Amino acid sequence: MVRRASMRDAAAPRVHAAETDALMRLTAIGTNLWRGLSERAIEPHGYYLPEWELAVNASASRQTGASVLSAWSDTGLIGLLPVAPMSRAYKIPLPALVSAHPYGTLCTPPLDRDVAYDAVTQLMLKARKAGARALILSDMSLSGPAMTAFTESLEREGLRPHVLQSYLRASLDATREAEALLHDALGGKKLKELRRQRHRLAEHGAVSFDVARSPDEVAAAVETFMKLEASGWKGKRGTALAQDEGDAVFIRRATRALGETGQCEIVTLRAGDTPVAAAIVLRHQDRAFYFKLGVDERFAKFSPGVLLTLDLTRYLCADPTIASADSTASPDHPMINPIWRGRFAIGDVLIPLRKHDPAVALIHAALVARQFAVELARRGVHFIRHI
16 A cells, blocks of 8 residues: 655655755756656656757756755655746746646656655655745646645645646557558548658658667757758747757657667658658657658658658557557647647646745736747748748
């Protein structure tokens, strides 16, 4: 039976300073301890693997210098949550801590599956000790066991979480047979059209699907990926990884490091010797994470991104070690949603740390106002681009 600690229990003295400090620098967590926690994590999460998040923290644009809340037991690290002050994350000067963004749209904290409730209780206690009145868990998996641990820990203190916003995100059930899954998702007519596009693409050279796995293969393939991404619409908007020196350093470091642990692959679709699409895929436990896609828009009429995704789907479904894949895509994504028909809820969650705290109401109101402003700006940009 799992022991469920109260906040008072979690306040018991511990041996090492690192275990009692409310907030630490992210780099103060030992990589081996962090890696061990990842292996025991209650939920898969490719973007909070130490090799990835430490690379983000070191150089990624606007993502450096994160702090961390940590939870410990007599046997070691049992939970962590990279965070930034609300004043830095949202430019709102209120006493809250926000999940540090790991350059992927998922911020579910790693919790030891055997003592998840103890871990959550400690994380909340340390947030209080750091002066926070609330935690803001952004891009949280809402129906997973980590959120359940937070909810039950709050309930024991007479508190409850507040979901600020949520959406359903596309995912792949990789336990299914790929061709049956694709036929159910797209239908025979659409698949026939995509086969026709593949045949037309083959007029430019034999179409092949390659997977880079070793560190050297990944290091070479990430350069191809960055060139493809920068050549398309992301390059035109100035948001491609290669266009920011810090982002380029991060992605090179992270992908190679995870290639060394077998947790990063880069898949590439080629017509002859010409790469026409490439994507970065992370692995953690039995889940894959579809990070980013780059395509050569000279071949756009052949739908290279879709063709690559079909091959990736077949590849993942054929792998007995992968049970599911997270698209990490935006809601209503026009490419991935029709292909990967699984859905799971992602959202931003406000975690109050004290009962009847007026500061929490103020934080909540500020977040609602911010979300309204962000949505208004998004619609304005969409309107301008379609004039």
